[in-house]
Amino acid sequence: MAGVEWVAPSTEDEALRYFSSDPPSAVVPIAGGTDLLLDLEAGRVGPRRLVSLSRLPWRELEWAPNALRIGSTRPLADIQADPRVRQAVPGLIEAILAVGGPALRHRATLGGNLARAAPASDVIPLLLAVGASVELVGADGHRTVPVDQFVRASRETALRPGELIRRIVLPVPRPSAYRWHRVRPVNDISHVAVGGSFDPGTSEWTVAIGGVPPRPQVERDRTLGARPSDAAIETFARAVAERVPLRGDLRASEGYRRRVVAILVARTIRAVAMADQIGSDRGSAA
Amino acid sequence: MTSGARVSLVVNGRRREVADVPFGERLLDTLRWRLSLKGTKEGCRAGNCGACTVLVDGRPMLSCLLLTHEANGASVTTIEGVEALSVGRAVVRAFEAEGGLQCGYCTPGFVMALVGHLASPGADRSPAAVRAALEGNLCRCTGYASIVRAAQRAAKEVA
Numbered sequence: 525m526a527g528v529e530w531v532a533p534s535t536e537d538e539a540l541r542y543f544s545s546d547p548p549s550a551v552v553p554i555a556g557g558t559d560l561l562l563d564l565e566a567g568r569v570g571p572r573r574l575v576s577l578s579r580l581p582w583r584e585l586e587w588a589p590n591a592l593r594i595g596s597t598r599p600l601a602d603i604q605a606d607p608r609v610r611q612a613v614p615g616l617i618e619a620i621l622a623v624g625g626p627a628l629r630h631r632a633t634l635g636g637n638l639a640r641a642a643p644a645s646d647v648i649p650l651l652l653a654v655g656a657s658v659e660l661v662g663a664d665g666h667r668t669v670p671v672d673q674f675v676r677a678s679r680e681t682a683l684r685p686g687e688l689i690r691r692i693v694l695p696v697p698r699p700s701a702y703r704w705h706r707v708r709p710v711n712d713i714s715h716v717a718v719g720g721s722f723d724p725g726t727s728e729w730t731v732a733i734g735g736v737p738p739r740p741q742v743e744r745d746r747t748l749g750a751r752p753s754d755a756a757i758e759t760f761a762r763a764v765a766e767r768v769p770l771r772g773d774l775r776a777s778e779g780y781r782r783r784v785v786a787i788l789v790a791r792t793i794r795a796v797a798m799a800d801q802i803g804s805d806r807g808s809a810a
Numbered sequence: 811m812t813s814g815a816r817v818s819l820v821v822n823g824r825r826r827e828v829a830d831v832p833f834g835e836r837l838l839d840t841l842r843w844r845l846s847l848k849g850t851k852e853g854c855r856a857g858n859c860g861a862c863t864v865l866v867d868g869r870p871m872l873s874c875l876l877l878t879h880e881a882n883g884a885s886v887t888t889i890e891g892v893e894a895l896s897v898g899r900a901v902v903r904a905f906e907a908e909g910g911l912q913c914g915y916c917t918p919g920f921v922m923a924l925v926g927h928l929a930s931p932g933a934d935r936s937p938a939a940v941r942a943a944l945e946g947n948l949c950r951c952t953g954y955a956s957i958v959r960a961a962q963r964a965a966k967e968v969a
């Protein structure tokens with residue numbers, strides 16, 4: 525990356541101008557840089573100019589009546605530490621805690637994780653499960669895209685040349701959970717992971733299975749209800765594990781992965797249902 | 811098009827103006843090779859080991875994954891400056907008392923990660939939280955038990 529130039533615009537307009545004035549591959553945005561610096565060093569990208577997003581006023585955490593809006597460059601550690609987020613979308617905190625170690629999370633951003641669209645991303649399954657969307661900004665203005673349409677395949681997103689992720693919008697409240705399986709808890713990727721959430725408005729369960737290239741798979745159910753029985757959870761989890769498209773590789777065989785998917789789907793749903801976020805029998809559990 | 815520029819940092823309490831820092835340079839290299847602060851270690855250069863952990867405006871960060879220019883204007887604390895902080899002194903004492911190191915290569919990273927956690931406002935000093943603060947750091951020698959003991963001791967001392 526010798527000779528690369530770096531600029532740090534402080535307004536959105538200024539940032540967007542850098543992307544409209546150069547050919548796309550020559551200008552690359554850098555947020556936390558935790559993925560990008562490795563890509564640069566390995567020669568996977570070779571831009572002439574890095575446009576840092578770190579000086580932009582894009583780190584907000586805003587509450588609207590039924591939505592939580594998170595600025596794309598807010599470090600994961602600053603989301604993780606927020607008690608209101610924990611209460612409104614507990615699964616997001618669990619997913620963020622699965623990303624690397626604390627020092628990494630002080631730098632890594634939610635926008636960077638989404639833009640990278642790694643099949644092993646720990647936040648994408650959760651964002652899919654809660655039905656989050658991303659607001660994008662480019663020369664043609666703003667547009668909002670559901671995460672389900674934003675993430676297309678491994679490292680493939682709906683971002684157009686010169687477009688940036690401005691913020692992530694999550695519907696709240698969303699009882700939710702994230703469960704993963706790895707060989708080592710840190711410094712390893714999730715071989716299989718499940719984000720799950722229950723929408724109290726529609727009584728719909730959504731689970732997203734991560735770690736299955738080319739991108740996480742979404743499954744929904746409206747028969748389980750707010751208080752699913754153990755038997756119903758098991759049946760649903762096994763059905764999901766049977767139909768989710770996945771392959772074996774050097775790390776784990778297909779059969780093993782399907783078994784783990786079934787276990788994690790069941791655990792995720794139980795975690796959501798039993799966290800007492802649904803219904804109101806908090807008192808009787810004590 | 812230029813490929814470098816001046817960076818202004820406050821390193822361990824002292825203002826440092828560093829001229830002609832290439833835009834692609836990482837803070838780890840600026841600290842070690844331009845400022846001769848060799849206490850910050852390079853282990854993996856890829857975010858995996860935590861040996862390069864320093865504090866940037868009080869937050870633990872991996873200096874191998876941080877462009878120096880991104881830290882422009884920030885206050886950086888390295889292992890060389892840790893004993894100017896009361897939490898830093900408590901952590902160093904605890905590592906000594908518990909024998910929390912063998913070869914010592916990983917130690918600056920563990921110390922900075924722990925200081926970053928314990929010195930943050932409203933830090934959770936429960937044993938589980940203190941242990942979790944060290945999750946991003948690897949040690950090839952100790953087997954971790956003495957490091958975890960040192961961390962728990964430090965957490966009690968600063969409480």
Ligand SMILES: Cc1cc2nc3c(=O)[nH]c(=O)nc-3n(C[C@H](O)[C@H](O)[C@H](O)COP(=O)(O)OP(=O)(O)OC[C@H]3O[C@@H](n4cnc5c(N)ncnc54)[C@H](O)[C@@H]3O)c2cc1C
Pocket residue numbers: 552553554555556557558559560561577596597622623624625628631632633634635636637638639640644645646647683687688689690711712713714856857858
């Ligand atoms: C040691 C290590 C362990 C890791 N462990 C995990 C893990 O367990 N789980 C996990 O999910 N991830 C993990 N990661 C991956 C990484 O840390 C995350 O993906 C992180 O959230 C990326 O955010 P960033 O801000 O650092 O992105 P950057 O590196 O700054 O950017 C990543 C990509 O997105 C683009 N980009 C960044 N921001 C925007 C934006 N706002 N709009 C458009 N494009 C943008 C960049 O151009 C680049 O291509 C790990 C990384 C390392 C180094």
Ligand code: FES
Pocket residue numbers: 851852853854855856857858859860861862863872873874875
């Ligand atoms: S050298 Fe930075 S994490 Fe290993």
Ligand code: FES
Pocket residue numbers: 911912913914915916917948949950951952
């Ligand atoms: S003491 Fe040698 S690596 Fe930790």
